[in-house]
Amino acid sequence: MTEQRTAWQLDPDRALPAEPGVRALAREIYASTAALPIVSMHGHVDVDLLVQDEPFANPAEMFVIPDHYLVRMLVSQGESPAALGIPTQDGSPYETDPREVWRRFCRNWKLFRGTPTRYWLEHELAVVFEAPAPPSEETADGLYDFLLDRLARDESRPRALLDRFNVELLATTDSAASGLAGHRKLAEQEGRQRILPTFRPDDLLHIRRPGWAADVRRLSEVSGIEAGDYDSFLLALRQRRAAFLQAGARATDHGHLSASAEPLDPADARSIFAAALRGESDAAAAEAFAGGMLYEMARMSAEDGLVMQLHPGVLRNHSSAVRSRYGTDKGFDIPVRVEFTRALQPLLNSFGMDPGFRMIVFTTDETVYSRELAPLAGAYPALRLGAPWWFLDSPEQMRRFRESAVETAGFYNTSGFVDDTRALASIPARHDLARRIDAGFLARLVAEGRLAAAEAVETGIDLAYNLPLQSYAPRP
Template identity: 50%
Template sequence: MTTPGQPLHLHEPRRFAADPTPRAIARRLYAQVAGLPIVSPHGHTDPAWFAGNAAFANATELLLVPDHYVFRMLYSQGIPLDALGIPRADGSRAEVDPRAAWRVFAGNFHLFRGTPSSMWLNHVFHDVFGLRTRLDAGTADDYYDTITAALQTDAFRPRALFERFGIEVIATTESPLDPLEHHAAIRASGWQGRVVTAYRPDDVVDPEHEQFPEALRRFGELTGEDVHSWQGYLRAHRQRRAFFAAMGATSTDHGHPTCATADLSPDEARLLFAKVVSGRFTPAEAELFRAQVLTEMAAMSLDDGLVMQIHPGCFRNHNPRLFQRHGRNMGADLPVATEYVHALKPLLDRFGNEPGFTLILFTLDESTYSRELGPMAGHYPSLFLGPAWWFHDAPEGMWRFREQTLATAGFYNTVGFNDDTRAFLSIPARHDVARRIDCAVLAKLVAEHRIDEDEAADVAIDLAYHLPKRAYRL
């Protein structure tokens, strides 16, 4: 066992090659991107943090409770979510002292060795809070007290951290049913931090979502449209998209089980929608409806200019017992194989060559990088690849993404990095890892004389800053 209280170090050349030649090149490249502003065009931080600018409560509420990357690992080792104070589906919570929950986390921090979570958390502990010993059972209380005390100071309020992290713009993600009052409050406050929203309509698009009937009813009340008719339903989407755009949105996001798209005739779409709203539909009809809505969303994006993102390939809420007790986003989502070439053809047949349309694709199925996604992005002018996502945003996953897409898509048919996180303090750590990996990949190309170092520097800067701004029209 490791002796408690060991020093916590962040080694400067971390993530770079052990070989001195590419390591030296990577360090020179990294020096040119390390201080660039953070562009965070897709994520799930809470806009209420920036609207109210209230102090975060304590270490547990900030670093443990919102982060399913963290508590899913603890759950996998038999620690119930109630022991950590994770909210339940009905809004209640077990009566757990947040310090006690933190002690459980600290006593099991060894479980994260070598994982992305340990990299991000140690970065936060070291750089944000100035801690210099490792987290373990023996240092749990010191960590908790140091972090919680810091959070009560003005320097650790959400807006101050936003500015300290060098965030130029951050996008949150909201349902069409969200009134966006927090975004309105941010605008009215006079604060200069740029926080925009993104349109995520899953709850009014997926007939198999447990809240779909109620969400559809509220969608109609909010828009004044007859959302139980096909044309009224589409008008409601256009109305809410326009509202989101007026509140700063530059993108939409779609978390579908697959990437299936369809191009039904108006009569076919109307009849399918009637089945969906009646509640008498088959799983195949639910999938066809989602597929048709993706194509309708693409048509709307061509009209209103919102960039379209698809995050497919996830079996959500795989653990029914956990879902019933704690609800969605509790670490029980799992990757599944996903096909793109045939699935996207109906949509791309209509919009793949349109200069005013941008579609950003993500995957949880790495086998598609070189076989499907790289070649597709390397051909269609409307199509771009999002970065390694979710289960693959580790250094190895980021490296594989570049390695498998470079030959067919290059660097410039990708969109740089977006952190896609609820864990606010991990954002600079995640961007730092992405920048280091990109610099390491580029250094390898320079060392092999495939590109020159000045070209590599241009690419590194573009990946870190210019490409995400351009892709997301920020």
């Protein structure tokens, strides 16, 4: 195919403040952070994608099908997941022609106006792959052919993209029962530990989840410890945490519905666990067990040094019809209100002042930033406030995060920016947006005489690079 030079140029000042004087300051701050390496410590890129390192087959499989932000918007406007190439669980037909999936996306491009998805996609298409024009019904086929050629090149393979994006560290999210074979292969292939596992035990901590007993059996197999009772279950979890640490892990990840971390009496925990193995647990027992296990995970983090990440407040798979036909994680995870102050009190009373314990809390409920999370992070040395996560990683809510949290917690009780993506090509787009929003916020402080220009540049660099490294640094 004849090489094409792009005619699609994005606004170099996109997402920076509109007021000319503040924008000029923001440009200088952003310039100091734009080329910094990416530290991506909270992501969901599939480790096997990186191990296999095969070219992406086509634009639909690269940009559309795996991106549940994109899919959910199109579904909200009447498209079906099947028409967007999402495989069905029941064997019913779904669109298998990637060009047709791409056409559907392109003719609906206007639906993404004003959304962060639009920003990320523009960055991916125009900056990363130098596409010649925005998506539209008229450009769909030409864009498809252009991107098909770009994706076939060696520089567009998954690990080559990480190099192009200047990704210094990338964390995946891995089941606690994972044997971590993919990470061992990656370490051998790369000769370094750049792609790190993250210990995610949720499947094992929610005893009424379908498949829980089977997951406990898998935990027994991979750990070599028969988890037939509560005490051996804890031993098996400790063994897996040690294996993750050996593989380079720096953190755990917990996606509970609530932030409750109330310790359970060991006798009660043993009884609930035994009943669950018999299939006899009820909702109240399951909730108590999940909270008790969150407390136990904090205890283990204080022991072994893995940073504990908590992001509660999402009702998973809200549409039972979508879940039954297409499976989980298809864009129907919906935020709910979360209470942190009382819920985390037992955990923080035990470990919040412990110099060996570190915890980063994320939320999708922005109402708690100033009321609960910033005061907690501004008091307990073990606690840091995570970057806006998922439904909050948009320009306006990133700004509101800084406005709500910094006055109470400061910049340095936050984690710096970490993304939360399954879409590999969106990683640099998300970090670029965060750096621009932070540059704008810092520029306003300079314009108001509240911060010196040199301090703003230093803070911008810390937020983009140094704070994520520090927040997830291995404990000596």
